[in-house]
Amino acid sequence: MSEAVLKYLEDNRESLxxxxxxxxxxxxxxxxxxxxxxxxxxxxxxxxYLKEIGFHSVEIKxxxxxxxxxAEWLEEKDAQTALFYGHYDVQPADPYELWDSExxxxxxxxxxxxxxxxxxxxxxxxxxxxxxxxxxxxEGRLPMNLKVCIEGEEEIxxxxxxxxxxxxxxxxxxxxxxxxxxxxVEKGQPxxxxxxxxxxxxxxxxxxxNRDLHSGLYGGAVKNPAMAMSHLLASLxxxxxxxxxxxxxxxxxxxxxxxxxxxxxxxxENYTExxxxxxxxxxxxxxxxxxxxxxxxLEINGLTSGYQGQGTKTIIPSTASAKITCRLVxxxxxxxxxxxxxxxxxxxxxxxxxxxVKREPLSAxxxxxxxxxxxxxxxxxxxxxxxxxxxxxxxxxxxIPVVESIDQMFGIPVVLLGFGTPxxxxxxxxxxxxxxxxDKGMEVxxxxxxxxxxxxx
Amino acid sequence: MSEAVLKYLEDNRESLxxxxxxxxxxxxxxxxxxxxxxxxxxxxxxxxYLKEIGFHSVEIKxxxxxxxxxAEWLEEKDAQTALFYGHYDVQPADPYELWDSExxxxxxxxxxxxxxxxxxxxxxxxxxxxxxxxxxxxEGRLPMNLKVCIEGEEEIxxxxxxxxxxxxxxxxxxxxxxxxxxxxVEKGQPxxxxxxxxxxxxxxxxxxxNRDLHSGLYGGAVKNPAMAMSHLLASLxxxxxxxxxxxxxxxxxxxxxxxxxxxxxxxxENYTExxxxxxxxxxxxxxxxxxxxxxxxLEINGLTSGYQGQGTKTIIPSTASAKITCRLVxxxxxxxxxxxxxxxxxxxxxxxxxxxVKREPLSAxxxxxxxxxxxxxxxxxxxxxxxxxxxxxxxxxxxIPVVESIDQMFGIPVVLLGFGTPxxxxxxxxxxxxxxxxDKGMEVxxxxxxxxxxxxx
Numbered sequence: 001m002s003e004a005v006l007k008y009l010e011d012n013r014e015s016l017x018x019x020x021x022x023x024x025x026x027x028x029x030x031x032x033x034x035x036x037x038x039x040x041x042x043x044x045x046x047x048x049y050l051k052e053i054g055f056h057s058v059e060i061k062x063x064x065x066x067x068x069x070x071a072e073w074l075e076e077k078d079a080q081t082a083l084f085y086g087h088y089d090v091q092p093a094d095p096y097e098l099w100d101s102e103x104x105x106x107x108x109x110x111x112x113x114x115x116x117x118x119x120x121x122x123x124x125x126x127x128x129x130x131x132x133x134x135x136x137x138x139e140g141r142l143p144m145n146l147k148v149c150i151e152g153e154e155e156i157x158x159x160x161x162x163x164x165x166x167x168x169x170x171x172x173x174x175x176x177x178x179x180x181x182x183x184x185v186e187k188g189q190p191x192x193x194x195x196x197x198x199x200x201x202x203x204x205x206x207x208x209x210n211r212d213l214h215s216g217l218y219g220g221a222v223k224n225p226a227m228a229m230s231h232l233l234a235s236l237x238x239x240x241x242x243x244x245x246x247x248x249x250x251x252x253x254x255x256x257x258x259x260x261x262x263x264x265x266x267x268x269e270n271y272t273e274x275x276x277x278x279x280x281x282x283x284x285x286x287x288x289x290x291x292x293x294x295x296x297x298l299e300i301n302g303l304t305s306g307y308q309g310q311g312t313k314t315i316i317p318s319t320a321s322a323k324i325t326c327r328l329v330x331x332x333x334x335x336x337x338x339x340x341x342x343x344x345x346x347x348x349x350x351x352x353x354x355x356x357v358k359r360e361p362l363s364a365x366x367x368x369x370x371x372x373x374x375x376x377x378x379x380x381x382x383x384x385x386x387x388x389x390x391x392x393x394x395x396x397x398x399x400i401p402v403v404e405s406i407d408q409m410f411g412i413p414v415v416l417l418g419f420g421t422p423x424x425x426x427x428x429x430x431x432x433x434x435x436x437x438x439d440k441g442m443e444v445x446x447x448x449x450x451x452x453x454x455x456x457x
Numbered sequence: 458m459s460e461a462v463l464k465y466l467e468d469n470r471e472s473l474x475x476x477x478x479x480x481x482x483x484x485x486x487x488x489x490x491x492x493x494x495x496x497x498x499x500x501x502x503x504x505x506y507l508k509e510i511g512f513h514s515v516e517i518k519x520x521x522x523x524x525x526x527x528a529e530w531l532e533e534k535d536a537q538t539a540l541f542y543g544h545y546d547v548q549p550a551d552p553y554e555l556w557d558s559e560x561x562x563x564x565x566x567x568x569x570x571x572x573x574x575x576x577x578x579x580x581x582x583x584x585x586x587x588x589x590x591x592x593x594x595x596e597g598r599l600p601m602n603l604k605v606c607i608e609g610e611e612e613i614x615x616x617x618x619x620x621x622x623x624x625x626x627x628x629x630x631x632x633x634x635x636x637x638x639x640x641x642v643e644k645g646q647p648x649x650x651x652x653x654x655x656x657x658x659x660x661x662x663x664x665x666x667n668r669d670l671h672s673g674l675y676g677g678a679v680k681n682p683a684m685a686m687s688h689l690l691a692s693l694x695x696x697x698x699x700x701x702x703x704x705x706x707x708x709x710x711x712x713x714x715x716x717x718x719x720x721x722x723x724x725x726e727n728y729t730e731x732x733x734x735x736x737x738x739x740x741x742x743x744x745x746x747x748x749x750x751x752x753x754x755l756e757i758n759g760l761t762s763g764y765q766g767q768g769t770k771t772i773i774p775s776t777a778s779a780k781i782t783c784r785l786v787x788x789x790x791x792x793x794x795x796x797x798x799x800x801x802x803x804x805x806x807x808x809x810x811x812x813x814v815k816r817e818p819l820s821a822x823x824x825x826x827x828x829x830x831x832x833x834x835x836x837x838x839x840x841x842x843x844x845x846x847x848x849x850x851x852x853x854x855x856x857i858p859v860v861e862s863i864d865q866m867f868g869i870p871v872v873l874l875g876f877g878t879p880x881x882x883x884x885x886x887x888x889x890x891x892x893x894x895x896d897k898g899m900e901v902x903x904x905x906x907x908x909x910x911x912x913x914x
Contacts, residue, residue, distance in 0.1 A: 197673055201769055210733035214785050215756045216654055216855030220698075220748030221728060223738040226757035226779075227694055234691035237684055239807060241677075271678060276667035281680040281809035291677030299672045300683035301772050306759030307780060312658055312817050314782050315758050322683075323764060325771050327673050350696060352738035374885050398673030 005446050008134040014235060016133075017113075019049075020126045021106040024087075024115040028122075030066055030156045039066045039152050039416050042088040042122075046150050047071070049129050054136045055148065063160035066152030070168075074145045075133075079453040081145035083174035083412075085225055085402060086125035086156035086181060090117035091427045098429035111435050115157035118433040119424035124180040125150060127419070131445040141145030144453035147174055154181075158402055160195075165409055174415045175457055177406045180441075183420025185394060186264050187434060190383030192376055193416040195293065195368035196403055198328035200338040200419030201301075204345050205321040206232075208353045212306065213314040222316055223352030226305035229320040231350055236298055236324070236341075240284035241291070243298045243326075245344045253331040253368075255294050262371065263289045266392040293395035296337075297327045325360065357359035364399045370414045374455055377417055382447045387438040417444065462903050465591040470896075473590075474570075476506075477583045478563040480545075481572040485579075487546035487613045496523045496609050499545040499579075502554065503607050504528070506586050511593045512605065520617035522607030530589075531602045538602035540631035540869075542859060543582035543638060544611035548576035548884045555886035568892050574880035575890040581637035582607060582877070584895060588902040601910035604631055611638075617861055622866055632914055633832055633870045635865050637898075640877025642723055642851060644891060647840030648874040649833055652750065652825035652852030653745040653860055657795040658758075658817035661802050662778040663689075667809045669763065669772040679773055680809030681882030683762035686777040688807055693755055693781070693798075697741035698748070700755045700783075702801045710788040710825075712751050720746045723849040750852035753794075754784045782817065784854050791820035801809055821856045826870045831912055836872055839904045843897040874901065 009016065018267065028042035043060050050058045055071035066089065074081065093103035093116045101107040106115035111189045121375050149172065151161045165172060182193040208225035209218070237243050264287055271277050282291035291297070301324065306317030324341070328334055343355045349355035369376065371393045380391035403414050409423040419441035425431045468475070485499035486492040500517050503526045507515045512528035523546065531538065550560035550573045558564040563572035574580065592599050606629070608618045622629060641648040665682035666675070694700050715742055728734050739748035749753070758781065763774030781798070785791055799814045806812035826833065828850045837848035860871050876898035882888045 016673050035626065096595070199673075199771075201771075203769075208734060209728075214855065215754070215758065215782060216656075216748075216853065218732070219754035219756050219784050219854050220736055220739055220743075220747045220750075220752060221737045222732070223698075223727075226760050227690065230687045230690035230757070230760075231696060233684065233687035241680075269678075271666075275670065275675070277665060277679055277809060278811060279809050280678045282677055286677075288678045292675075293677075295677060297672070297676035299676050299681050299771075299773055300687070300762065302671065302763030302774060303683055303687075303777075304761055304763045304765040306757065308759045308761040312660075312780065312782060312819070313758055314656075314658075314756075315757055317759060320760075323769065325672060325769060327676050352734060352736050354735060362769070396673065397657055397676050398671065427558060 002446050002450055004138040005134045006443060008138050009130065016130050018065045021124065023122050023126055023376045024106045024117050026106050027093070027104045028089050028117070028152065028452060029092050030153050032092060035077045039089060043067050043069050043152055046088050049188050050148060052180065053129065053133050054198070061164065063164060065160045068149060068151040068161065068164060072146065073142050075141060076143065076145050076453065079144040080146065080176065080455060081174045083147045083172060083177040083406070084128055085177060085406070086128070086150045086177050087121050087152065088150050089152045089155050090120070090122065091155050100430055108435070112432040113435060114430060114432040116431050118431050119183070119420040120426045120431065121154070121181045122437070123433045124419055126178065127442050128445060131442050131449065134446065140403065143450040147172055147373050154402070161402065162405055165405060168411060173410060174412060176238035176415055178415045178417060179403065179409070180417050180419060181400070182416050182418030183390055183422065183424065184418065185392060187421040187423060188269060188387055188390055189364065190387045190391035191382070191418070192371065192380045192383070192391055192393045193396055193418060194371045194376055194393055195330070196334060196366060197397050198334050198404070199325065199362070199364040199399045200328065200334040201323070201325035202338060202357055203321060203323040204355055205319060206353050206355050207319055207331065208319050209316065212318050215314040215316050218316055223350060225320040225353050226317050228350040228353045229303065229305065229322055232345060232348060233300060233322060233357070236349060241281055242283055243296065246339055247340050248296070248337065251331040251333065252296060252329055255290065259294070260290055262393050263293050266394045292397050294329055296329050296332060297397070299325055301325055308310070328366050330366045330368045333368065335363060338363065351355055364401055365408070367403050367407050367414070368395065373413055375413050375415050375452055378451050378455070379417055379448055382444045382451065385447070386443045417448070459903050459907055461595040462591045463900060465595050466587065466899050466903070470757050471772040473587050477580065480565045480579055480583055482561050483576070484550070484561045485546050485609065486549050487610050489549060496546060500524050500526050500609055507605060510586070510590050518621065520621060522617045525606060525608040525618065525621060525805070528605045529603065530599050532598060533600065533602050533910065537633065537912060537914065538604065538631040540604045540606065540634040540863070541585055542634060542863070543607045543635050544578050544609065545582060545607050546609045546612050547577070547579065548612050552886060557887055559759065565892070569889040570892060571887060571889040573888050574890050576640070576877040577883045577888065578611065578638045580890045580895070581876055584899050585637065585902060588899050588906065590619065591903065600907040604629055611859070618859065619862055622862060626866060630867060631869060633872055634867070635872045635874060636860065637874050637876060637902035638857070639873050639875030640879065640881065641875065642807065642849060644878040644880060645844055645846065646724065647837065647844045647846055647848035648875070649828065649840070649848050649850045650839045650853055650875060651828045651850055652787070653823060653856055654854050655789060655791050655823035655861070656782065656819070656821040656856045657785065657791040658780070659795060659798055659814055660778060660780040661812055661814045662776060663810050663812050664776055666775055667731050667775065669775050672771040673775050675773055680807060681773050682777040682810050683774050685810045686779055686806040689802060689805060689812070690757060690779060692805060698738055699740055700753065703798055704797050705753070705794065707788065708788040709753060709786055712747065716751070717747055719850050720750050722853070723851045749854050751786055753786050753789060754854070756782055758782055764856060785823050787823045787825045791822055795820065821858055821861045822865070824860050824864050824871070825852065832870050832872050833910055835908050835912070836874055836905055839901045839908065842904070843900045852872055874905070884901055
């Protein structure tokens, strides 16, 4: 039944690629005000494409920043309704000199299309639009209802997306959300991402003497702020990578044996090769995959104190400070964890110095959807069919704030159908996207939109 | 018997002050090659003064760097022979804009003479020369034998002094050394400095992944180098300020109750006021004075890792590093302590990272002379007489490398007769020296040189 749709994509591959290249050629760098017109041009491209395809009520919604494009097609009365989210803005391309071809003149080499946004996220957004086109051109309709929301500020924090979602909650209500803004664990390895970590953080400042002191004249009278900080930091996590702040793990959802087994099936990175470490260090009692995907973390992101230049300067530094962030798992409340950390640090501040804590204002809850949900199982099947390999189910240590927002606001499953690969160089020079993932990804989408259209709600 | 000598100093105070001002006017900044001629001019000043007074074999000794001035007066056959050491070079004067008067145009304000070098060390060297002059002019001879060695590279490490001492060991051999290049614990508080701490140090580098990593994508697989460093640093010293590296205290000379009592008589600084700390933190079981003067210390001088800018950057840093120095007490061998520290750090390097240690090449042994030695007791009496207050006996947490060298090379007591005050701003803008210390200090020197001339050898 989908053969005609797939054939349309095959027959029109060249023109679709050309069209995607036009989209990628627009330098829609959201952070750079000198690209404001380009950002608008990219919004126009998306809106016009949706209109051409036959979407209804296509609108370029103005915001306090860059606009977002909204469109609907709601003609399949009893079918599922999906909220398709993506973004048309991109990261800056500099340093330009490190690109092998122009970032905004897409070039195909070695089976990959090289351009800023090829993977993140214009290329993956385009795949959905092309699939919608293929359905419309062959069947005159989409297999299910769609609400499309493509924003222009993802790379600068989606500041204006959240109020928009909040203000149009009723209008946007859907049965599930679908997002293609992520990737697979390996090229060609079908991957279902069913969970993300949450986030909280803080920094603290240790104030000792009001100036750097001569270590000979004051050593023995004065608590060294760098040593005070070291004692405090060392007491946050033990050498088994277990966070020793009381209460930190209290609300962590227990990891079922079945899920642990599933996580351990995902292929692991060769860390010695990729990042040059002598050995991996997961939490005692957990594998690397388990810790990466399902156990919370506490990391020192940076610290500083005293003299850092060449040679020796025999001082007792006046101050020391450290930045800390945590990745959280389902069950943990970011606010509660931040409170625990702040209380711990304040209550355990060494004598002889004063410690002040600054809370990181941003936070996120972890996100997780049941990997056995039919919406995910179907996607996994479609991926396995197209890529000829069993799908692995993974959770990710990172956060995708929009996923958490959709989860919080709408309480609907979010299907993360990412087609990127680890070699895509997101946010770096020579971003690219593999063309076989382009082809097979569209095949997945064609089948998926049809297969889940009449799933029981 | 010394009345005439003292009267000479009183009668000639104006011209002596004028002469000292001439000496202080020479910008003998040893570190700045553009001042090379000025440095030579200061050496000439010292040599000419010694010749005028009547010293024999006055020589400006060329070295690989700035010259040193050597002179002898050895006419008092059976008397003691003192090696008088000082330096005629000074620290740079910048930042000039922070001086209230020109650093090389001495100015007298509020009972102090302001000029670079007024206290460190040209002013104090001049006091000895003026006392020698007073003796020669009134009695035609000095009360004891003197070997004078005034160098021009103290502020840049005395690199060429040590080979000179070594090469002229026999010629320089004396019964004791006398140095006025230090100060009193408070203005007007006679102070005998009878011990200095030694020194050793190192820095270590913790290498984690070969680049900063995304804390979400790698947190749980990778040992955080900043946390590894914190654990290592925290294990060097406990919250009681006790150094926990095995063997660190093994060779520390036991502190006699009598000496502890003596140390605690020295007035302490009001640290809350002077440096703004909430409370002092000496090693458990010791007072601040005891720790400052007689217990070894281990200080973190600086550390660095990862992101230190504004806001948050969610990384696992690639590296972390720390600089550490120790102040050592009599009994401790700097090389042995450095070995202990290096071994400890290497043997306790956390798993998952690699730790490399770089040894600080400079080191010094602690110095101590028996405070009951007649040479010190006599100085204490002379100080008490001149300043009208009992002399306190102290040891200092800092090092004076030349003292250690003289101790090692000649095995003679070093009498540290320092007349400076804590308010002298050594190495800082507005260096000054109090004129009443100039007057009373010369009185001390007049009496001291006579009183110890025929001490039993």
